[in-house]
Amino acid sequence: MKVLKFGGSSVQTPERIRNVVKIVKADKQARVVVCSAFGGITDQLINTAKMAEKGDETYKNLFKEIEKRHIEAAKELIEIKRQSSVVAQVKNLLNELEELLEGIFLLRELSKRTLDNIVSFGERFSCYIISEYAKDAGLQAEYLDTRKVIRTNSNFTNAAVDFEITDKLIQEYIAQHPALQIATGFIGSNAEGVTTTLGRGGSDYTVSIFGAALQASEIEIWTDVDGVMTADPRKVAQAFPVPTLTYEEAMELSHFGAKVIYPPTMVPALKKNIPILIRNTFNPDFKGSIIYNQSSSDGKAVKGITSISNIALLRVQGSGMVGVAGVSARLFGALAKESISVILITQASSEHSICFAVKPEEAPLAVKLINEEFATEIQRSEIDKVVAEYDLSIVAIVGENMKKTSGVAGKMFQSLGKNGINITAIAQGSSELNISVVIKKEDEVKALRALHQAFFLSDIKVINVFIVGVGLIGSTLLKQIQEQKKYLLKEYSIDFKIIALANSKKKLFDANGIDLTVWKERLFNSPENMDMESFVREMEQLNLPNSVFIDNTASSLVSSFYERILKASISIVTPNKIASSGGYHQYQNLKDLAKKHDVVYLYETNVGAALPVISTLQDLVNSGDKILKIEAVLSGTLSYIFNTFDSTKKFSEVVKDAKLKGYTEPDPREDLSCSDVARKILILTRECGYPMESSDVVIHGFIPESCQKAPSVEEFFVELEKSDAYFEQMRANAEKEGKVLRCIAKFENGRADIALQAVGREHPFYQLSGSDNIIAFTTARYPERPLLVKGAGAGAEVTAAGVFADMIRIANYL
Numbered sequence: 029m030k031v032l033k034f035g036g037s038s039v040q041t042p043e044r045i046r047n048v049v050k051i052v053k054a055d056k057q058a059r060v061v062v063c064s065a066f067g068g069i070t071d072q073l074i075n076t077a078k079m080a081e082k083g084d085e086t087y088k089n090l091f092k093e094i095e096k097r098h099i100e101a102a103k104e105l106i107e108i109k110r111q112s113s114v115v116a117q118v119k120n121l122l123n124e125l126e127e128l129l130e131g132i133f134l135l136r137e138l139s140k141r142t143l144d145n146i147v148s149f150g151e152r153f154s155c156y157i158i159s160e161y162a163k164d165a166g167l168q169a170e171y172l173d174t175r176k177v178i179r180t181n182s183n184f185t186n187a188a189v190d191f192e193i194t195d196k197l198i199q200e201y202i203a204q205h206p207a208l209q210i211a212t213g214f215i216g217s218n219a220e221g222v223t224t225t226l227g228r229g230g231s232d233y234t235v236s237i238f239g240a241a242l243q244a245s246e247i248e249i250w251t252d253v254d255g256v257m258t259a260d261p262r263k264v265a266q267a268f269p270v271p272t273l274t275y276e277e278a279m280e281l282s283h284f285g286a287k288v289i290y291p292p293t294m295v296p297a298l299k300k301n302i303p304i305l306i307r308n309t310f311n312p313d314f315k316g317s318i319i320y321n322q323s324s325s326d327g328k329a330v331k332g333i334t335s336i337s338n339i340a341l342l343r344v345q346g347s348g349m350v351g352v353a354g355v356s357a358r359l360f361g362a363l364a365k366e367s368i369s370v371i372l373i374t375q376a377s378s379e380h381s382i383c384f385a386v387k388p389e390e391a392p393l394a395v396k397l398i399n400e401e402f403a404t405e406i407q408r409s410e411i412d413k414v415v416a417e418y419d420l421s422i423v424a425i426v427g428e429n430m431k432k433t434s435g436v437a438g439k440m441f442q443s444l445g446k447n448g449i450n451i452t453a454i455a456q457g458s459s460e461l462n463i464s465v466v467i468k469k470e471d472e473v474k475a476l477r478a479l480h481q482a483f484f485l486s487d488i489k490v491i492n493v494f495i496v497g498v499g500l501i502g503s504t505l506l507k508q509i510q511e512q513k514k515y516l517l518k519e520y521s522i523d524f525k526i527i528a529l530a531n532s533k534k535k536l537f538d539a540n541g542i543d544l545t546v547w548k549e550r551l552f553n554s555p556e557n558m559d560m561e562s563f564v565r566e567m568e569q570l571n572l573p574n575s576v577f578i579d580n581t582a583s584s585l586v587s588s589f590y591e592r593i594l595k596a597s598i599s600i601v602t603p604n605k606i607a608s609s610g611g612y613h614q615y616q617n618l619k620d621l622a623k624k625h626d627v628v629y630l631y632e633t634n635v636g637a638a639l640p641v642i643s644t645l646q647d648l649v650n651s652g653d654k655i656l657k658i659e660a661v662l663s664g665t666l667s668y669i670f671n672t673f674d675s676t677k678k679f680s681e682v683v684k685d686a687k688l689k690g691y692t693e694p695d696p697r698e699d700l701s702c703s704d705v706a707r708k709i710l711i712l713t714r715e716c717g718y719p720m721e722s723s724d725v726v727i728h729g730f731i732p733e734s735c736q737k738a739p740s741v742e743e744f745f746v747e748l749e750k751s752d753a754y755f756e757q758m759r760a761n762a763e764k765e766g767k768v769l770r771c772i773a774k775f776e777n778g779r780a781d782i783a784l785q786a787v788g789r790e791h792p793f794y795q796l797s798g799s800d801n802i803i804a805f806t807t808a809r810y811p812e813r814p815l816l817v818k819g820a821g822a823g824a825e826v827t828a829a830g831v832f833a834d835m836i837r838i839a840n841y842l
């Protein structure tokens with residue numbers, strides 16, 4: 029035998045009622061069906077009564093609405109030949125309600141007793157109409173006004189059930205009434221037969237009472253969600269229903285906001301050990317959640333993540349508390365006197381402070397009470413004056429199996445830490461059913477998402493990506509991400525979600541992720557103009573976990589925001605060399621900030637594009653090797669130029685060709701003037717531990733002064749053409765000696781310089797082609813034959829691939 033309950037949203041409209049009856053009809057074991065008032069009616073009844081109490085005559089309009097809704101529902105649901113008698117019965121009830129309201133209006137008085145009576149009409153209307161419709165639908169059904177069987181005390185609006193009498197009344201009634209009972213939720217009556225209501229959670233409680241009294245095999249609570257969810261789906265989109273949970277887990281989860289079921293309503297079921305199923309009326313084929321007394325064997329330590337959005341934290345501390353008995357008794361006694369409920373408590377074993385959370389609206393009174401209670405100690409400076417901290421949230425993970433599993437707390441704190449979420453207080457009940465942390469309110473949703481990710485989606489790691497710069501490198505990167513998306517998801521469970529894109533003109537944000545097949549159109553058509561300040565602000569405000577910022581520009585304005593971005597606990601990947609080659613202090617500061625905020629700052633493509641140059645150097649240094657010398661060809665552009673330039677080509681043509689092939693900087697003067705190489709060798713010296721500045725790098729430039737000084741890229745090319753003969757001469761001279769030209773950067777004995785050199789066959793840099801870079805590390809461990817890194821050092825594909833590889837490194841770290 030089963031008992032079922034359908035809440036207000038399940039019986040909101042005639043169409044939904046038809047669906048409910050269909051579900052009931054399909055269930056041969058259903059014995060009692062408890063229903064709530066039609067969705068919204070209870071509140072409307074209360075409002076109507078309150079308006080009448082105030083003498084506001086427009087209460088009559090509200091009453092008319094209530095009247096209309098029920099008569100229309102009856103007309104729509106009941107077959108023609110029985111309609112008039114059912115409508116007449118509804119009208120009788122409505123007349124009774126109308127008279128009651130009139131009485132309130134005349135007397136201007138609304139007692140709790142009267143309010144209970146008024147509110148009871150909601151369930152009486154709905155269950156009567158539903159029972160009549162059920163008959164039409166072919167069920168042998170009857171209306172049960174539960175005031176006949178649920179006996180309570182006279183604590184109106186929140187009456188306590190007398191189980192001894194109630195159980196007996198229910199058992200007798202059901203024994204005498206073989207038809208399916210459509211029973212009113214929420215209401216009962218006292219010993220004198222006066223109507224009462226059961227307080228919060230009303231109809232859930234009713235079905236639990238019936239289930240327990242009848243020793244039902246199951247209690248089904250039909251609602252508008254798929255079950256008890258792993259997290260609030262309005263805050264965590266990936267939340268999913270928990271298949272099984274214990275009564276205790278359900279209570280913990282419900283206590284903290286997941287309002288699927290009101291905890292006390294489970295008590296009768298729990299006492300008789302009756303499973304409670306949570307089912308979705310809008311998705312009846314889904315099996316929902318089962319709440320019973322077996323802890324699950326699926327190995328999942330955490331069942332759900334939940335939160336209380338707004339709390340205040342109070343701290344009572346001082347030397348006068350250490351080892352003194354009775355402090356907490358006085359503290360919580362003072363709060364209890366004013367019925368202030370304490371949500372969470374922590375005390376360190378030093379006994380120096382007690383910290384606890386209350387509702388923010390109760391905090392001022394709590395502060396006052398405590399300061400009064402401990403006035404003497406405060407005056408003697410034994411206890412500090414207590415103050416409240418506001419705008420905080422509690423986030424908790426819940427699960428019975430946590431006590432059997434190690435590392436759960438570690439995982440919780442790690443995932444919060446990595447997302448820059450600071451923990452103000454921690455509490456774990458000794459039952460180990462719940463670990464709660466107090467954090468800033470603004471971090472609540474981020475924390476829920478990060479924890480949900482860590483505990484439930486560990487199979488798929490979503491990395492939220494913000495990209496500025498979608499030129500050559502940026503657009504190639506997007507293409508690569510799109511091509512590789514499926515593979516990364518399948519092989520590594522990494523999901524790069526592009527949340528924002530921008531170029532120098534437009535920006536586009538979409539918290540649901542931007543579809544990479546249409547990013548160009550979307551960015552182009554975006555109504556939002558780009559400015560870095562608002563881009564960063566929006567990124568900060570979104571406050572998404574596992575966020576990564578990608579800078580694919582060559583802009584110093586963009587890199588000037590890195591500091592702020594790292595401080596917001598957002599990792600950075602960039603091929604832009606400006607930050608790493610600016611002031612040494614800034615370079616070091618960014619590295620320190622990344623460490624401090626537990627995020628990652630990667631810039632491998634600053635030198636040699638995707639070639640493992642910086643990481644190799646870091647490995648050498650970190651493992652204790654000593655760098656004696658670095659000699660390198662660090663410009664893909666210059667390498668390409670000198671590998672391609674021969675007697676058949678003009679120098680200026682080859683430079684244009686390099687630009688076309690995507691090797692040059694956005695401004696090719698930077699390549700030709702060696703300032704790009706200077707930046708790269710400077711970065712390498714810094715990675716070796718030398719605090720060098722760009723002015724310390726000596727450049728023996730080789731382009732004529734007129735080119736060097738050209739005020740624009742166009743004029744630069746004009747000047748370059750004028751110098752074609754000069755470059756041809758340089759090349760021919762080298763060729764005569766059997767040599768080739770190479771722009772070589774060198775770092776040795778703390779000194780860095782760059783010069784164009786003619787090298788012969790014996791030189792390790794002689795054999796280069798395309799945009800090859802080569803880097804030779806002579807170290808204590810590689811003294812004679814240096815460690816060489818060689819390969820294409822510029823170009824869109826390799827550079828984007830290097831950026832992508834850094835992103836994957838971060839994804840693996842987060």
Ligand SMILES: NC(=O)C1=CN([C@@H]2O[C@H](COP(=O)(O)OP(=O)(O)OC[C@H]3O[C@@H](n4cnc5c(N)ncnc54)[C@H](O)[C@@H]3O)[C@@H](O)[C@H]2O)C=CC1
Binds near residue numbers: 499502582693
């Ligand atoms: N081409 C290559 O082989 C390599 C390039 N790099 C670096 O990659 C970066 C990008 O180079 P490319 O893609 O060739 O440049 P690009 O000129 O093709 O694209 C730059 C992008 O940045 C955007 N942008 C510029 N200033 C901006 C601002 N203030 N705010 C927002 N967006 C801005 C532009 O609108 C454009 O979308 C540069 O820092 C370059 O040094 C690094 C290694 C190799």
Ligand SMILES: N[C@@H](CC=O)C(=O)O
Binds near residue numbers: 663699
């Ligand atoms: N313009 C650069 C690109 C890589 O940093 C080069 O030519 O090497």
Ligand code: NA
Binds near residue numbers: 632635638640641
């Ligand atoms: Na590199």
